[in-house]
Amino acid sequence: MTVSETYTAIGDAIRRQYGTTDKYSLGDMPKMIDYLEVRNFLAGNSFEATFQKGWISKDLTGPDVDTWNKYIAGKTVTFSCDAEWTDYEPGIAAGDRFFFEFMTTTTDDQPHWNGLYFTPTIKEGKQHITSTIKVSDLPVKSINSIKFWDELNEGSHLKVTNIKMTINPVGGVAPLDLFNPDLTTWSHSNIEIFSENGYQIATLPPDGSQLQTEISWEQDKTYRWTFEAKAESSGDEIHTEMWGEVGYINYALTTDWKEYSSSGIPNPAYNNFYFWNSSNHGNVYLRNIRIYEV
Numbered sequence: 001m002t003v004s005e006t007y008t009a010i011g012d013a014i015r016r017q018y019g020t021t022d023k024y025s026l027g028d029m030p031k032m033i034d035y036l037e038v039r040n041f042l043a044g045n046s047f048e049a050t051f052q053k054g055w056i057s058k059d060l061t062g063p064d065v066d067t068w069n070k071y072i073a074g075k076t077v078t079f080s081c082d083a084e085w086t087d088y089e090p091g092i093a094a095g096d097r098f099f100f101e102f103m104t105t106t107t108d109d110q111p112h113w114n115g116l117y118f119t120p121t122i123k124e125g126k127q128h129i130t131s132t133i134k135v136s137d138l139p140v141k142s143i144n145s146i147k148f149w150d151e152l153n154e155g156s157h158l159k160v161t162n163i164k165m166t167i168n169p170v171g172g173v174a175p176l177d178l179f180n181p182d183l184t185t186w187s188h189s190n191i192e193i194f195s196e197n198g199y200q201i202a203t204l205p206p207d208g209s210q211l212q213t214e215i216s217w218e219q220d221k222t223y224r225w226t227f228e229a230k231a232e233s234s235g236d237e238i239h240t241e242m243w244g245e246v247g248y249i250n251y252a253l254t255t256d257w258k259e260y261s262s263s264g265i266p267n268p269a270y271n272n273f274y275f276w277n278s279s280n281h282g283n284v285y286l287r288n289i290r291i292y293e294v
Contacts, residue, residue, distance in 0.1 A: 041072065041165040042100075047148045048159040056150040060100060062165070065140055068104070074137040075167050079116035080130040082162040085152065088120045091245060092153040097263060100148040100163060106138040110228075110257070117224050117263040117294070119247070120152075131224065131294045132168055181289060186213040199287040204238065204277035211286065212274030217242070217266035222294040224263040227275070229253050232282030243272035250278050257287075263294065 011024050014032045024032060045060045063072065083098070090096065101115025116131040150158050183193050183200045190209040193202050202211050217223065229238045231253035238260075241248040244267030251260045273291075277284045 038166050039071075041067070042146075042163045045100075045148070045163040046159075046161045047100075047150070047163075049150055050157045051150060051152055051154050058148045060146045060148055060163070062102070062146040063143070065143055068143060069139040071167065072135055073139055074135060076132060076134050077114070078130055078132045078164070078166050078168045079114075080128065080162070080164045080166075081116065081160050082126075082128050083118065084126040084159045085120055085156060086124045087153075087156045088123050088125075089153045089156070090119075090121070091248075096151065096153075096248070098148075098150045098152060098158055098160070099263075100146075100160075102143060103145045103147075104140040105142045105144060106136055107141050108138060110138075111144075111259050112136055112140075113226065113259050113261055117261065118222065119264050121265055131292075133292060181213075183211065183289075186211055202275075202286045204275065204284045204286060206236075206277050206280045206282060208276060210274045210276045212272055214271040215273050215291070217271060218293070219266060219268050222263060222265050223247075223291055224261060224294050225273075225289065225291040226259055226261040227286060227290070228257050228259050228288045229284060229286050230255055230257045231279070231284045233279075236277070236279035236281050236284055238275060238284050238286065239278040240275045241273075242266050243270035243274065253284055259288075 010029055014024060014029065015021060017036060018032070041063045042060060045062075047058050049056050079100070081100070097117055097119040099115055099117040101113050101117075104112050104114070106112060114133060114135055116129060118129050148160065148163075152158060183202050188202065188209075188211050190207065191202055191204060191211050193200055195201070204211060223242075225240070225247070227240070229251065231238075232255070234254050235252050237250045237252050239250050240262055242264055246267050247262040247264030249262045275286055
């Protein structure tokens, strides 16, 4: 496509949006585009707090079920915000991140967490943060929560403004090759892997056996991973991290399948990525691992 053809296509798109037949100069086009309003499904939300004890959460206002199913289901969406933090100490807090997310239940009774997750790398910073994901095609039957979570260390201060969730009409980031991967190719000594309902499921015994693989991470990039897990005994925990305690987290599980997530920037000294049963009671079960570049 030539430069002239490109400008003509942009002009045609502007004319369709405004319902005009006018001819626009190159100088007109930025003004016309800036005046268009992109719908923000999280408009009007913000967060600010100094961390004391325990994780801090705040309910956000956002779309209802009808709006989600009409405009959001099956779409690629971009979450973004402007964040400013001080007195952050890496690796001290169990969560070691802040994020906002939707917890939804689709019509197949499966839970989903969609949002933006971020772990700082410096003590004080100010940054515009974005994350683009593909939302499940299935309609939701409930939006169980829309929350902002501060899981940084005690004494840190966090301010977040310009929180957005917008439809990305040209697609966006795709998952890495690790998208519901073949778990039999991972290191899985003493871990049974079987198939059920279209998923490979790893049975993690309470003996410290690790399900792990090596990934060629790109350095200085943030990755987010999601997975579904359940336990034989409610309260038993699953541990996951990028080797080197990046995204280090333990989740207490229930006896039902639920989705969990973590995120982090890879330690340049390691490529390993793993899960293990961090309890000592019964088996925990793992399926549907997905890793995204944020």
